Amino acid sequence: MSNEFTVDAALLRPFAPPPRLLMGPGPITVDPRVLRAMSAQLVGQYDPAMTQCMNDTMALYRAVFKTNNRWTLLVDGTSRAGIEAVLVSLVEPGDKILVPIFGRFGHLLCEIAERAGAEVHRIERPWGEVFTTEEIEQAIRQVQPKVLAIVQGDTSTTLLQPLEHLGAICARYGVLFYSDATASIGGNPFETDAWQLDAVSVGLQKCLGGPSGSAPLTLSEKAVERIRQRRHVEAGIRTAQHQVGSGRRIASNYFDLGMIMDYWGEERLNHHTEATTMLYGARECARILLEEGVDQSIERHRLHGRAMAESLAAMNLQLFGDQRYKMHNVVGVYIPDGIAGEAVRSSMLNDFGIEIGTSFGPLHGKIWRIGTMGYNARKDAVLQTLAALEAVLRRAGHAMSANAGVDRALAVYAETADIR
Amino acid sequence: MSNEFTVDAALLRPFAPPPRLLMGPGPITVDPRVLRAMSAQLVGQYDPAMTQCMNDTMALYRAVFKTNNRWTLLVDGTSRAGIEAVLVSLVEPGDKILVPIFGRFGHLLCEIAERAGAEVHRIERPWGEVFTTEEIEQAIRQVQPKVLAIVQGDTSTTLLQPLEHLGAICARYGVLFYSDATASIGGNPFETDAWQLDAVSVGLQKCLGGPSGSAPLTLSEKAVERIRQRRHVEAGIRTAQHQVGSGRRIASNYFDLGMIMDYWGEERLNHHTEATTMLYGARECARILLEEGVDQSIERHRLHGRAMAESLAAMNLQLFGDQRYKMHNVVGVYIPDGIAGEAVRSSMLNDFGIEIGTSFGPLHGKIWRIGTMGYNARKDAVLQTLAALEAVLRRAGHAMSANAGVDRALAVYAETADIR
Known part of the structure; x- marks a missing residue:
C-alpha cells in the first residue's frame, strides 16, 4: 500500500478557531x-x-x-x-x-x-x-x-x-x-x-x-x-x-x-x-x-437593532437605505469619504476580534453591514462593537464626538429598560 | 401579535438521546x-x-x-x-x-x-x-x-x-x-x-x-x-x-x-x-x-469485520453474499427460519441499547446487517454485540453452542494481537 499521500504534521492538530464576536450580516456567533x-x-x-x-x-x-x-x-x-x-x-x-x-x-x-x-x-x-x-x-x-x-x-x-x-x-x-x-x-x-x-x-x-x-x-x-x-x-x-x-x-x-x-x-x-x-x-x-417567545425575540431584535442604528448615526455616520423598511437585525452604514473601509474591518477583526460585514454588487466598497442578531442581539455585544468601532474610526481620521455611539446606545437602553 | 402557535411544554426541554451502540450499516456512533x-x-x-x-x-x-x-x-x-x-x-x-x-x-x-x-x-x-x-x-x-x-x-x-x-x-x-x-x-x-x-x-x-x-x-x-x-x-x-x-x-x-x-x-x-x-x-x-493512518484504519476494519463475520458464522448463522467481495465494515446474515427478525432487532435495541440493521428491496425481512465501522470497529463493541445477540437469539429459540460467537471473536483477536 502506498504511503505517498501524507499531510503536514500541523494539519494533524485539532482546529482551534480564534475567538470572534460576529457582528456582520451572518453567520453570527452561535448560541x-x-x-x-x-x-x-x-x-x-x-x-x-x-x-x-x-x-x-x-x-x-x-x-x-x-x-x-x-x-x-x-x-x-x-x-x-x-x-x-x-x-x-x-x-x-x-x-x-x-x-x-x-x-x-x-x-x-x-x-x-x-x-x-x-x-x-x-x-x-x-x-x-x-x-x-x-x-x-x-x-x-x-x-x-x-x-x-x-x-x-x-x-x-x-x-x-x-x-x-x-x-x-x-x-x-x-x-x-x-x-x-x-x-x-x-x-x-x-x-x-x-x-x-x-x-x-x-x-x-x-x-x-x-x-x-x-x-x-x-x-x-x-x-x-x-x-x-x-x-x-x-x-x-x-x-x-x-x-x-x-x-x-x-x-x-x-x-x-x-x-x-x-x-x-x-x-x-x-x-x-x-x-x-x-x-x-x-x-x-x-x-x-x-422558550424566549417568538414575539419577545422580535422585540429584542427591534431594540438592539435600533440601539445599533441610532448609535451609528450619532457617530457621524450615514445609514444606508430606506430606514422605514430596515430589518431589525442588520444595518447598512456608508463608509465615510476618505476612510479605507477594508482597513477598518481588518482592524476591527484582527485587533478587536469583532467581525463587521462588507458588501458586494452595487454596494461593493460603499457600505459596511453590521448585524445584531440571534445570540448577538445583546447589549454587551452592541456596546463592545460601538466602542471598538469608535476607536478604529478615530485612528482612521473620522471626525465624531467622543463616546457618541456608546452614549446613544445607553440612552436607548435606559429608555427601554422594561423590554429586556 | 398572535400567541396561538404554542407548543407542548415537553418540547421546550432539550433533547436527550438514549445511549445507543450503533452496529448497523451506518450511521454509526460518532467518534x-x-x-x-x-x-x-x-x-x-x-x-x-x-x-x-x-x-x-x-x-x-x-x-x-x-x-x-x-x-x-x-x-x-x-x-x-x-x-x-x-x-x-x-x-x-x-x-x-x-x-x-x-x-x-x-x-x-x-x-x-x-x-x-x-x-x-x-x-x-x-x-x-x-x-x-x-x-x-x-x-x-x-x-x-x-x-x-x-x-x-x-x-x-x-x-x-x-x-x-x-x-x-x-x-x-x-x-x-x-x-x-x-x-x-x-x-x-x-x-x-x-x-x-x-x-x-x-x-x-x-x-x-x-x-x-x-x-x-x-x-x-x-x-x-x-x-x-x-x-x-x-x-x-x-x-x-x-x-x-x-x-x-x-x-x-x-x-x-x-x-x-x-x-x-x-x-x-x-x-x-x-x-x-x-x-x-x-x-x-x-x-x-x-493520525491513525489510512492503511492502518483499513487493517483495523478488516480485523474487526473478520471477527464479526466469523463469530456470526460460529453462532450457527449463515452469512449473506459472496464473501470474497464482502466489505470489511459490514456483514449480512440470514435471519434463521422461524426467528422473528424484527423482534430480535427490537430486543437488541430496547433491552441492550444496541442497534443492528434491517434490509430492504429483495432482501427485506431476509437478512440483518451488522456493521463494524469507524469508531465502532473496536473489540469491545464487537464483543458486546455478539454477547447480546447470543442472549437474544437463544431466547428466541435459535440453536447454537454456548458462547460460540464470543469464543470465536476472542480467538481471532488472539491470532492477530499484533495488528491492533
Whole structure:
C-alpha cells in the first residue's frame, strides 16, 4: 500500500478557531446552547428516539413559522438548499414565476428558478428600496405567474419587504406564494398562516442563532398538492402499494420535497440519511426561540437593532437605505469619504476580534453591514462593537464626538429598560 | 401579535438521546472527538482562520482519497448530495452514462442521473454478487458512455465492487470514471489516483466516524475541465472579469461544482454560506483517520469485520453474499427460519441499547446487517454485540453452542494481537 499521500504534521492538530464576536450580516456567533445540543451522540436513523426528535422538530418549527402546516420539516443543506428544494419542487419547466428583486437574494431566486426551467419574470427596485404592494399586484396581473417568489429580508441591502398583504392577492389570482425568510425569521414579524404563504424556507445562521447547514421549511396544503402531483418513489425501495403522481418528475432527487415528505412522514420511506447533528442543532434553535417567545425575540431584535442604528448615526455616520423598511437585525452604514473601509474591518477583526460585514454588487466598497442578531442581539455585544468601532474610526481620521455611539446606545437602553 | 402557535411544554426541554451502540450499516456512533470538534464556535465566512480551515480540509481529504487532485472539497449536504453534485455537474442532458447495479445505491445513481437528463444504461447483478472487470469493459464498449458511475461498497448487499482495473479501461475509451465510496472509504482500500478515478464522493457517517451532513469529494483535471466548460457566475455578484463557459448551464445552483470550486478556490466567490460546524466535523474525521493512518484504519476494519463475520458464522448463522467481495465494515446474515427478525432487532435495541440493521428491496425481512465501522470497529463493541445477540437469539429459540460467537471473536483477536 502506498504511503505517498501524507499531510503536514500541523494539519494533524485539532482546529482551534480564534475567538470572534460576529457582528456582520451572518453567520453570527452561535448560541452556546446550540453547540451543546449538537454535541449529543447519534441515535439510529429509524430509532423511535430519532423519529420522535424529527416529529418534535416539526412541531417546534410550526410555532416558529406561525403555521398549522403539517409539512414543516428540514432540508439537509444550507438555506439556499431550502430555496432550491422549494423552487424545483413547485415549479415545472415552462411555468411562469414572478420574482420581485430588491437585492442580491432576489437575483438568487431567479437564478435557481431559471435552472429549474421556469419562465422567470423580474421586477426590480434599486438596492436600498422595497416594493409597494400595488407594484407587486400589478405585476401579478400582467404576468399571471404560477408562483410569486420573494425574499423577506435581503441582507445585501438590509431591507425588509412587507409581505402581509401579498398572500390575499396571490390567493385571488391563483398564485402560489413563496418567501425566503432566512435572514429575517425570529427577528422580524413573520406570519405564515395569517399572511397566507404557501411555502417558506429559512436557515439557522441568522436570528435563530445556529450554524448554517439546515434549512427548515413549511408548505401549505396547496403547495403540497402541487408537489404530490409529481410524486415519485425510488427504484430499490419501491413496492406495488406506492402510488406515484402523473406530473413531470422533479429534476432533483435530493431536493424532491415529495420524497422528503415521505421520509419525514409516517411512511418513513428511506431517502437521504438525516444529518442528525444538524437536526439536533435545528431543534435547539427553535426550542431556544420558543422558550424566549417568538414575539419577545422580535422585540429584542427591534431594540438592539435600533440601539445599533441610532448609535451609528450619532457617530457621524450615514445609514444606508430606506430606514422605514430596515430589518431589525442588520444595518447598512456608508463608509465615510476618505476612510479605507477594508482597513477598518481588518482592524476591527484582527485587533478587536469583532467581525463587521462588507458588501458586494452595487454596494461593493460603499457600505459596511453590521448585524445584531440571534445570540448577538445583546447589549454587551452592541456596546463592545460601538466602542471598538469608535476607536478604529478615530485612528482612521473620522471626525465624531467622543463616546457618541456608546452614549446613544445607553440612552436607548435606559429608555427601554422594561423590554429586556 | 398572535400567541396561538404554542407548543407542548415537553418540547421546550432539550433533547436527550438514549445511549445507543450503533452496529448497523451506518450511521454509526460518532467518534467523541468529532463531536468535540463540532462544538467549536464559528468564525466568519471569509475570516482568514476560516479559509485556512477550508484549505486544510482540502489537504486532509487529498490524503484520505489518496489523490493529488487540487479540487478536493466538501458539498454541504448528505452523501447523496455529493452524488447529485457530481452527476448533475458532469452529465449534460442527453449524455450517456453507464451504471453497473449490484444493490440499492446503484439504482440511486441511475435515478439521480435520469433526473439530470442523462441517457442511463444499466447492467445488473443479483443482490449478493459483484461484476467482473470484463463485464464492465464489455458494457463500456457497447454503450460508449461519457461517464461510468459505480458504487464501491453497497451497504444494501454488504458487497464491495473491485474498482482497481476500471480506471485504465475508462481512460482507453475516453470515459469519465466516477465512484460513490461513501460506505467504504477509510475501511477498505481506495486509491483515487492509482485507480485513475475522475470523481469520487463520500459521506462522513460510515468508516470516517462522523455524522451525516457533509459530502467530501474529489475531481480529476479531466472532470474539472468538463465542469469548467459549463462555468457560470451568479447575477448579483458577477463582474466583467468573470469568464463563463460555453456549455449548457448546470441544472442546479446548489450542486453546480463550478461555482462550488470558485467558492473553495482563491477567488472565494460567494455561493452558499459554508456549513461551518459540519466543516469542523469533516476536518476532524479526516484528521483522526490520518493520525491513525489510512492503511492502518483499513487493517483495523478488516480485523474487526473478520471477527464479526466469523463469530456470526460460529453462532450457527449463515452469512449473506459472496464473501470474497464482502466489505470489511459490514456483514449480512440470514435471519434463521422461524426467528422473528424484527423482534430480535427490537430486543437488541430496547433491552441492550444496541442497534443492528434491517434490509430492504429483495432482501427485506431476509437478512440483518451488522456493521463494524469507524469508531465502532473496536473489540469491545464487537464483543458486546455478539454477547447480546447470543442472549437474544437463544431466547428466541435459535440453536447454537454456548458462547460460540464470543469464543470465536476472542480467538481471532488472539491470532492477530499484533495488528491492533
